[in-house]
Amino acid sequence: xLNLLGRRSAILIALAVVMAVLPLLFPSSxxxxxxxxxxxxxxxxxxxxxxxxxxxxxxxxxxxxxxxGAYAVAIGPAHFGLHALLAVLVGALLSxxxxxxxxxxxxxxxxxxxxxxxxxxxxLVAMVITTESGWTGGPDGMPVPKLSLFGWxxxxxxxxxWITAGLLLIGTWxxxxxxxxxxxxxxxxxxxSEIAARTAGVHVERFKLQAFVIAAVYASIAxxxxxxxxxxxxxxxxxxxxxxxLVTMVVLGGLGSIVGSIVxxxxxxxxxxxxxxxxxxxxxxxxxxxxVSMIFMRDGMVPMLAKLTMRARR
Amino acid sequence: MSExxxxxxxxxxxxxxxxxxxxxxxxxxxxxxxxxxxxxEFVMLGGMVTVFAYAAGVPLPLAALLAVIVAVVxxxxxxxxxxxxxxxxxxxxxxxxxxxxxxxLRGAAQIxxxxxxHKLPAFSGDTPIHLLGAVIQxxxxxxxxxxxxxxxxxxxxxxxxxxxxxxxxTAANRLAARLVGVNVTTVMALAFGGSAAIGAIAGIxxxxxxxxxxxxxxxxxxxxxxxxxxxxxxxxxxxxxxGLLLGLLESxxxxxxxxxxxxxxxxxxxxxxxxxxxxxxxxxxxVERV
Numbered sequence: 001x002l003n004l005l006g007r008r009s010a011i012l013i014a015l016a017v018v019m020a021v022l023p024l025l026f027p028s029s030x031x032x033x034x035x036x037x038x039x040x041x042x043x044x045x046x047x048x049x050x051x052x053x054x055x056x057x058x059x060x061x062x063x064x065x066x067x068x069g070a071y072a073v074a075i076g077p078a079h080f081g082l083h084a085l086l087a088v089l090v091g092a093l094l095s096x097x098x099x100x101x102x103x104x105x106x107x108x109x110x111x112x113x114x115x116x117x118x119x120x121x122x123x124l125v126a127m128v129i130t131t132e133s134g135w136t137g138g139p140d141g142m143p144v145p146k147l148s149l150f151g152w153x154x155x156x157x158x159x160x161x162w163i164t165a166g167l168l169l170i171g172t173w174x175x176x177x178x179x180x181x182x183x184x185x186x187x188x189x190x191x192x193s194e195i196a197a198r199t200a201g202v203h204v205e206r207f208k209l210q211a212f213v214i215a216a217v218y219a220s221i222a223x224x225x226x227x228x229x230x231x232x233x234x235x236x237x238x239x240x241x242x243x244x245x246l247v248t249m250v251v252l253g254g255l256g257s258i259v260g261s262i263v264x265x266x267x268x269x270x271x272x273x274x275x276x277x278x279x280x281x282x283x284x285x286x287x288x289x290x291x292v293s294m295i296f297m298r299d300g301m302v303p304m305l306a307k308l309t310m311r312a313r314r
Numbered sequence: 315m316s317e318x319x320x321x322x323x324x325x326x327x328x329x330x331x332x333x334x335x336x337x338x339x340x341x342x343x344x345x346x347x348x349x350x351x352x353x354x355e356f357v358m359l360g361g362m363v364t365v366f367a368y369a370a371g372v373p374l375p376l377a378a379l380l381a382v383i384v385a386v387v388x389x390x391x392x393x394x395x396x397x398x399x400x401x402x403x404x405x406x407x408x409x410x411x412x413x414x415x416x417x418x419l420r421g422a423a424q425i426x427x428x429x430x431x432h433k434l435p436a437f438s439g440d441t442p443i444h445l446l447g448a449v450i451q452x453x454x455x456x457x458x459x460x461x462x463x464x465x466x467x468x469x470x471x472x473x474x475x476x477x478x479x480x481x482x483x484t485a486a487n488r489l490a491a492r493l494v495g496v497n498v499t500t501v502m503a504l505a506f507g508g509s510a511a512i513g514a515i516a517g518i519x520x521x522x523x524x525x526x527x528x529x530x531x532x533x534x535x536x537x538x539x540x541x542x543x544x545x546x547x548x549x550x551x552x553x554x555x556x557g558l559l560l561g562l563l564e565s566x567x568x569x570x571x572x573x574x575x576x577x578x579x580x581x582x583x584x585x586x587x588x589x590x591x592x593x594x595x596x597x598x599x600x601v602e603r604v
Contacts, residue, residue: 106585
């Protein structure tokens with residue numbers, strides 16, 4: 001079956017089946033909410049993975065774009081009377097524009113320097129959000145109006161479960177397809193060796209910028225979805241810690257592995273829910289998970305499991 | 315004029331702290347090629363341990379010494395438990411590990427101590443000194459003097475002692491250093507311990523002025539990093555200049571431009587420096603070989 005359908009369709013079908021079956025196992029709406037959180041985070045993580053895993057460029061400020069998307073659906077309707085869906089688009093457009101404008105100078109940098117510059121960018125976005133309280137409600141955040149489509153008011157964890165699941169499927173489909181396009185190949189080339197890619201005629205700057213913009217749009221849409229689902233936004237969603245969480249999802253799941261990003265998001269969202277008993281220990285454990293997984297699973301969970309099953313099969 | 319002097323003094327005081335954090339960054343970056351994001355947590359540990367030991371009845375100098383020792387132990391543990399096992403990982407993986415360590419330490423501080431803000435008494439009273447119309451807190455002099463002492467000590471160690479030469483050798487070429495008999499692992503552990511001590515001292519000195527809590531480390535680490543970057547990564551003199559300059563920029567920026575965006579200045583500086591001169595003010599241009 002795997003050979004008949006191809007790897008890509010197999011992954012998409014498997015994901016859709018998991019999404020369809022999970023609700024049968026859920027005893028309460030709380031579970032729908034947690035699962036929806038996983039889908040949203042996975043969407044942002046997949047976008048970041050296109051930048052980090054495919055194109056080989058790190059971003060430690062990605063929550064900034066997530067925050068722009070989230071605040072777009074809050075500020076758009078409240079201050080400009082925009083329809084929520086239009087606000088999502090405006091958010092995505094703003095994120096893309098910001099990524100496009102700062103991407104060129106930032107992506108010239110490498111290693112530590114790239115990490116710091118993206119971090120600085122993310123922190124600046126979070127600072128603007130926290131400080132411009134007239135627009136954003138400041139550190140306390142602001143409410144987000146309920147999404148309404150043709151008179152239907154979208155609310156409830158179950159509904160949002162299906163909407164975010166649909167978004168994630170589209171995001172996954174796009175990311176998987178990207179692999180076999182000239183763009184995806186260019187990303188891989190500049191990931192392996194920028195100089196070799198340049199020699200082979202890849203316009204390095206342009207493709208880095210493309211990856212950055214794509215990743216920004218993913219994060220922005222995920223941010224909008226989360227904000228509308230929660231009915232509330234606060235600056236933490238654009239903050240440094242959230243950026244680190246997104247990077248951890250990508251690295252934990254496996255750089256370059258789309259399925260890995262979903263698994264990484266699931267682990268990082270579900271684990272704190274399981275550990276609510278130890279609420280005081282949340283940061284301590286998050287730090288521990290990051291350190292341990294970076295030391296012992298450098299390739300990430302999914303590539304490591306794939307390697308193990310390959311070995312077992314032989 | 316008195317206003318200018320006032321901004322100058324407060325800028326230099328904060329700048330001295332940034333300079334110390336930047337020095338810690340530089341030391342570790344120099345010796346171990348790691349950007350240590352947990353650097354700010356050493357500052358936090360310095361302040362918090364002193365506060366809690368002092369509150370428990372330990373005399374202030376002893377409490378401060380205890381804080382430095384705790385920070386050094388944490389720094390060594392960080393190296394042995396998190397950095398050394400990850401040998402050969404990419405620059406970004408190492409950054410993520412140290413960010414993980416910083417989150418872990420913050421979490422631990424939240425459990426061991428609490429989430430409140432804490433204050434230490436100023437070391438030599440609160441009677442302000444008046445100078446040309448500006449008001450100087452005596453603690454500012456402690457900060458400036460302490461920072462100068464740390465810088466001079468570090469300079470002496472690096473230039474005049476065998477340990478310092480080993481650090482310089484390791485930074486220049488790890489393999490070559492190993493070949494001439496430098497124990498590179500020890501040097502790297504020393505760098506972590508040393509940078510932890512420097513961070514803790516900064517934390518102890520500044521706590522009477524700015525207060526401390528379990529989460530002061532992140533912003534300080536980022537600003538210290540901006541300072542190190544401004545001066546050129548891996549250059550101790552640059553770190554000091556960068557720190558003081560950043561402090562002055564913040565102080566004058568807050569005074570004359572906008573106080574709400576005071577904290578943003580560091581990040582604008584990071585981005586501006588990276589865009590214009592990625593090698594920093596005092597750094598050298600390096601060429602990457604294929």
